[in-house]
Amino acid sequence: MTDATAAAPLDRALLRRTRGRQNRGYRRFLLPAIVTIVVLTIVPLIFTLGLSLTSLSYSSIRGPRFIGLENYADLFGDARFIASLWQSAVLIFVPLIFQLVFGFMLALVMNERLPGLGWLRVIFIIPMFFPPIVMGLLWKVLFTPQLGGINHYLGLIGISGPAWLSDPTMALISISVAAVWGWTPFVTIMFYTAMQTFPSDLYEASRIDGATWVQRIRFVTLPLLRQTALVVIVFRIMEGLAIFPIIYVMTSGGPAGSTETTNYYAYITGFEFLKVGYASSIILTFLAILVAILAPSTRLVLKNVGERG
Amino acid sequence: MRVRPRRITAGLYTFAIVWGLFILVPFAWLASLSIKSRLDAFADPPKLFFTPTFAAYGEVFGDPAFLRAIGNSLIVSTGAVALSLLIAVPAAYALRHIVGPLRHHTLLGILLIRMVPGMVYLLPYFVFYNKAHLMDTHIGLIIVHLIFNVPLIIWMLTPIWAAIPHDLSEAARIDGATPFQTLVMVDLPLMKGGILAASILAFIFSWNEFLFALILSRREVVTLPVAIVNFLAFEGTEWGKIAAASMFIVTPAIVFGFLVRRYMISGLTGGAVKG
Numbered sequence: 001m002t003d004a005t006a007a008a009p010l011d012r013a014l015l016r017r018t019r020g021r022q023n024r025g026y027r028r029f030l031l032p033a034i035v036t037i038v039v040l041t042i043v044p045l046i047f048t049l050g051l052s053l054t055s056l057s058y059s060s061i062r063g064p065r066f067i068g069l070e071n072y073a074d075l076f077g078d079a080r081f082i083a084s085l086w087q088s089a090v091l092i093f094v095p096l097i098f099q100l101v102f103g104f105m106l107a108l109v110m111n112e113r114l115p116g117l118g119w120l121r122v123i124f125i126i127p128m129f130f131p132p133i134v135m136g137l138l139w140k141v142l143f144t145p146q147l148g149g150i151n152h153y154l155g156l157i158g159i160s161g162p163a164w165l166s167d168p169t170m171a172l173i174s175i176s177v178a179a180v181w182g183w184t185p186f187v188t189i190m191f192y193t194a195m196q197t198f199p200s201d202l203y204e205a206s207r208i209d210g211a212t213w214v215q216r217i218r219f220v221t222l223p224l225l226r227q228t229a230l231v232v233i234v235f236r237i238m239e240g241l242a243i244f245p246i247i248y249v250m251t252s253g254g255p256a257g258s259t260e261t262t263n264y265y266a267y268i269t270g271f272e273f274l275k276v277g278y279a280s281s282i283i284l285t286f287l288a289i290l291v292a293i294l295a296p297s298t299r300l301v302l303k304n305v306g307e308r309g
Numbered sequence: 310m311r312v313r314p315r316r317i318t319a320g321l322y323t324f325a326i327v328w329g330l331f332i333l334v335p336f337a338w339l340a341s342l343s344i345k346s347r348l349d350a351f352a353d354p355p356k357l358f359f360t361p362t363f364a365a366y367g368e369v370f371g372d373p374a375f376l377r378a379i380g381n382s383l384i385v386s387t388g389a390v391a392l393s394l395l396i397a398v399p400a401a402y403a404l405r406h407i408v409g410p411l412r413h414h415t416l417l418g419i420l421l422i423r424m425v426p427g428m429v430y431l432l433p434y435f436v437f438y439n440k441a442h443l444m445d446t447h448i449g450l451i452i453v454h455l456i457f458n459v460p461l462i463i464w465m466l467t468p469i470w471a472a473i474p475h476d477l478s479e480a481a482r483i484d485g486a487t488p489f490q491t492l493v494m495v496d497l498p499l500m501k502g503g504i505l506a507a508s509i510l511a512f513i514f515s516w517n518e519f520l521f522a523l524i525l526s527r528r529e530v531v532t533l534p535v536a537i538v539n540f541l542a543f544e545g546t547e548w549g550k551i552a553a554a555s556m557f558i559v560t561p562a563i564v565f566g567f568l569v570r571r572y573m574i575s576g577l578t579g580g581a582v583k584g
Contacts, residue, residue, distance in 0.1 A: 025488045030415065033400030033459060040456050041422045044433035051432060074416065102328070109325045117325050123332055128573070129566030131517035133534040133542070134555045137541070147548060148338070149355035166506050189573065205328040213313045237352050238424040245519040248542065249447070263428040270432050270526055290426075 010130040044233035051278035081282060083257065084265040090172055091247075091261055092240035095179035099236065100178065100229065103187025104154070108217070110188070111195045126186045132242065137250035139178040140165070143250070168258035171251050175259055178246050187232050194228040195221070234294055262286040334462055343552035350548055365549035366557075375554065378536035384447050385522075385532055389454035390508050396455070398504060402492050404463070405470040410494040416467070418459040427520045430456060435524055442472035445529040453521045465510065469503035470496075506569040513562050514522035533558050 004055055031070030056064035075081050110121055127135065142148035143164035151161025164174045198221070206216050240261045247253060253260035253268065260268075263283060319436075342350055344361040352359075369375050404412055434453060443449035478495045484495070519534040526532065531539065537558065540551050 026406040029399035029403035029413075029488065029492070030407065030411075033397045033463065036396050036455055036459055037419055037422060041425070041430065044430050044437075045425075047437070048428075048429060049431040051436065056436070068449050105324055106320075106328060109321050112313070112321060114321060114325070117322070120325050120329055122567075123329060125566070126336065126563060127334055127511060128570075129517075129559075129562040131519065131534050131558055131562060133517075133519045133537060134559050137537065137555055138335050138553060141342060141548065142335055142338060143374075143551070146353050146355075147353050181331065211316055233380065235424070239426075239427055241428075244428070248519075248523075249538065253482065263426055266428050266432075269437070276432055276436060283426070283432065287429055288423065288578055289399050 002047045024157070048280045048284060051277055052284050053279045056277040057275045059274075071278050072285065074278070075281060080257065080260070084262040085286070085289070086090060086261050087259060088170070088241060088261040089097045089265075091175060091179070091243065091259070092237055094172070095176045095183070095243075096236050096240065098176070098180045100232065101148055103184050103232075103246040104191055104225070105182065106197060107191035108193050108221075109212065121191075125185050126190060127182045130182065132245040133249060135178060135182045135247035139174065139181070139246070140250045143174050144204055165251055166255055168255055171255060171259050175246060175250055178250065179243050182243075182246070183236065187236070190232050190235065191225060194225060198224050227266065230297055234297055237294060238290060243259065326342075339552050339555060342548060343556045345549060347549060365553035366551050367548075367555065369553045374531070374539070375536055377458055377486075377529050378533050379528050381447070381526075382516060382533040385450045385454065385530070386512050388451040389458055389515045390511045392451060393455055393458035393462050394504065394508060397459045397507075398466065398497075398500075399492070400459075401463050401466035401470055402496060404467050406488075416464070418464060423457060423460040427456075431521065431524055434521070438525055439457075445485060445526050447530055450522060450526050450530060450532070453525065454515050454518065457514060458517075461511055461514065462507045465507040466500070466503055469572070470500060473499045503572075506572045508567045509565045513566055516562055517556070526541065 014151065024205075028203065053066060053068060054064045055070075057069050104305055106120075106124060130138075130186075142150055145151060146218050150164070154161040162170045164170050202220050202224075203216060206220050241261050244261070244267070245265055247259055247261065250260045263286065265288070266279045266283040268277050269282060312469070343365055345356070345359055346362050346364070349356050404415065406452075413533075428537060430453070437442040438449055472497075477499070478491050481491045481495045482488075494571040503505060517534065518532075519538075522532045522535045523538070527535065533554075536553050537551060540547060
């Protein structure tokens with residue numbers, strides 16, 4: 001596709017054959033990257049699997065031994081683990097819904113090229129470069145009584161502000177607000193980039209057919225965005241728990257474990273209780289669940305990967 | 310194209326302005342906190358007008374632990390970017406030329422690996438680093454940063470490499486230059502801009518990284534994001550200091566981020582979106 005400038009079909013066939021022969025010379029440039037990635041990710045992944053079959057714990061005086069699937073069996077009876085799965089689902093999907101809605105609206109605003117809104121294109125992206133830990137601090141400040149002032153201003157309009165971070169339900173909402181703030185720009189860029197590629201003749205045709213603006217969005221833009229939305233959803237689900245630093249500073253999984261996601265539980269188990277074997281089984285089970293949910297759609301999403309560029 | 314009803318235009322403007330405030334006000338709040346005195350910070354009702362003081366910045370930059378953290382962050386981020394480039398640039402170059410399933414599977418594989426939650430990798434590194442004396446070292450942290458930066462750079466450079474003119478490198482090959490000579494003498498000069506952009510983005514990711522740093526370098530090689538958390542743990546009420554330190558971390562990330570924002574999507578999603 002990138003050789004569209006080549007003159008004649010014959011030349012392109014010749015070029016391809018020559019290049020095929022040259023492939024051999026280029027493979028070794030790829031080798032360091034493949035070795036690095038295999039050594040740094042695949043090997044540790046297998047190692048984690050091994051760890052999850054042991055009783056390894058740095059807080060125990062007994063040495064690690066092989067215990068088979070015992071850790072995994074224990075998970076089923078671990079109420080804290082089950083709760084963490086539910087809380088993970090909440091903290092992945094609740095922000096995701098708002099990210100999709102607001103991300104779409106923002107992309108729409110930018111795509112309409114409304115006069116006087118150039119500044120929005122510049123500032124909407126700011127949260128993307130925020131270190132997640134600072135994002136967490138920022139919202140912790142805002143939700144802290146007195147320091148943040150949110151409840152003061154809510155009071156001015158007659159709303160008695162809730163205890164944002166110390167009430168279990170409100171804590172989930174507070175973290176979701178931070179997650180929407182932080183990752184909506186990603187969704188916006190994805191949608192906006194896709195909108196730029198939509199064929200204008202479709203819009204032209206719908207206009208000639210007398211479609212209203214709303215109908216155009218409903219019947220042209222939204223269907224065209226379906227593929228992109230799927231990509232966004234897969235990425236946001238897979239990376240949804242990258243909010244770890246936010247939880248870490250805002251609530252530390254509290255109050256009473258109400259914002260403890262599964263990766264946070266694995267963190268506590270592995271690095272505070274030092275039960276590394278059990279923590280491995282927690283995080284691998286979570287990874288397995290993610291993959292099971294996403295596997296069917298991933299095929300669809302990734303089928304055009306690598307065709308580009 | 311004036312088919313948009315006025316009501317909807319008004320709605321779009323309203324949303325744009327509300328969203329702009331939603332993004333900016335929290336950031337401005339943090340910035341103002343960094344230049345408020347302790348008294349003003351906790352004033353009720355909140356003070357919108359106050360005498361700015363840069364005392365908190367003075368405290369932050371007078372703190373030897375924080376200065377060491379700046380050094381550590383610079384060393385780790387720079388080292389991670391340099392090493393990632395050394396591995397990823399040749400790979401992106403190879404992927405420009407290689408055709409067929411090898412190319413497809415490589416690109417797909419590194420994308421999937423990037424998507425795996427970091428916590429999965431953290432446990433084995435914790436065990437291994439304890440044994441291998443890599444805990445709390447610069448090089449130990451640099452190595453784990455390769456996990457996300459090598460895929461990021463490869464994914465960012467691949468489409469850029471495809472877009473630069475290839476007549477020159479093909480001419481060089483025909484004249485008998487080896488693939489390595491072609492890379493160094495022809496491709497790299499053409500790719501300067503793209504490589505710079507990829508380096509900046511990778512630098513931001515390293516600079517912002519928290520999870521690995523929290524576990525693998527808690528005591529000696531403390532980086533900035535962990536140093537800030539330490540402020541929170543040891544000096545819980547020093548919000549001015551925390552805000553000032555936050556501003557110091559976030560400002561370079563935003564400034565450099567703006568420079569490379571055009572390239573972000575392919576790096577983050579591996580071009581899984583058409584565009």
